[in-house]
Amino acid sequence: MIDFLVLGSGGHALSVLNLGRMYDSFSPLGYVSLKRSQDPAFESLAYFSTLTDALGTGIKHFANGVGVSVSLERRLSISTEAELAGLTEISLIACTADVGSEVGDLRGLQVFQQSVLQINAKLENHVVIGSGAIVEHDVLVQEGAFVGPGSILLGAASIGRCAFVGAGAVVLPGVRVGDGAVIGAGSVVTRDAKPNSKYLGSPAREVA
Numbered sequence: 001m002i003d004f005l006v007l008g009s010g011g012h013a014l015s016v017l018n019l020g021r022m023y024d025s026f027s028p029l030g031y032v033s034l035k036r037s038q039d040p041a042f043e044s045l046a047y048f049s050t051l052t053d054a055l056g057t058g059i060k061h062f063a064n065g066v067g068v069s070v071s072l073e074r075r076l077s078i079s080t081e082a083e084l085a086g087l088t089e090i091s092l093i094a095c096t097a098d099v100g101s102e103v104g105d106l107r108g109l110q111v112f113q114q115s116v117l118q119i120n121a122k123l124e125n126h127v128v129i130g131s132g133a134i135v136e137h138d139v140l141v142q143e144g145a146f147v148g149p150g151s152i153l154l155g156a157a158s159i160g161r162c163a164f165v166g167a168g169a170v171v172l173p174g175v176r177v178g179d180g181a182v183i184g185a186g187s188v189v190t191r192d193a194k195p196n197s198k199y200l201g202s203p204a205r206e207v208a
């Protein structure tokens, strides 16, 4: 049994908590957040307001429950801080996800319910694949990127480091979404999206 901490206490942390509870081999023991969660699901967990307090318990593993309310660079740096403090990030893959690609060695991967990862889809560390998302063959999703629920990444598309693909968005085959780019929910991305930019609509256009 691997005991782990959830970093965060909001909506994404709750989803991560539920994902962790699907496994017999993982047990969420506590959470670290600046404020105590209001959600009853957290009541059985120990609460820590700092990582240092949590480390005092001897827990060795964590899952990043910070959602997209902070920048994805910040989310990634929270993982890095916890790793530097000596914790190891676990990967959580829903038992209802259909995983046809190699993800065994990745750290901090979160693959939610009913998603599909086709053969040769390549994911990097700390990637989040939302529930019902489809990642087609030969797609690359780079470190710390967040692929929203129900989105579809078609063959050989690539999603840059810490980029965000909103719920239900479609990225067409071979299209590259740059590092840190934000794709609005429901958008259809037909051309490459520049790094650190925001695209909305169908076809997706850059907005300020």
Ligand SMILES: CC(C)(COP(=O)(O)OP(=O)(O)OC[C@H]1O[C@@H](n2cnc3c(N)ncnc32)[C@H](O)[C@@H]1OP(=O)(O)O)[C@@H](O)C(=O)NCCC(=O)NCCS
Pocket: 068, 130, 148, 149, 165, 166, 167, 168, 182, 183, 184, 185, 186, 187, 200, 201
């Ligand atoms: C893209 C997004 C991040 C933009 O957020 P924002 O910068 O705060 O934008 P605003 O809400 O201020 O909206 C600005 C304008 O864009 C429009 N807009 C916002 N999101 C849009 C979208 N996905 N598609 C089309 N238009 C959109 C708004 O209607 C508004 O238009 P207006 O100026 O004519 O009124 C956000 O709207 C979005 O799509 N988030 C995705 C959420 C999601 O999928 N979360 C999954 C987490 S699990």
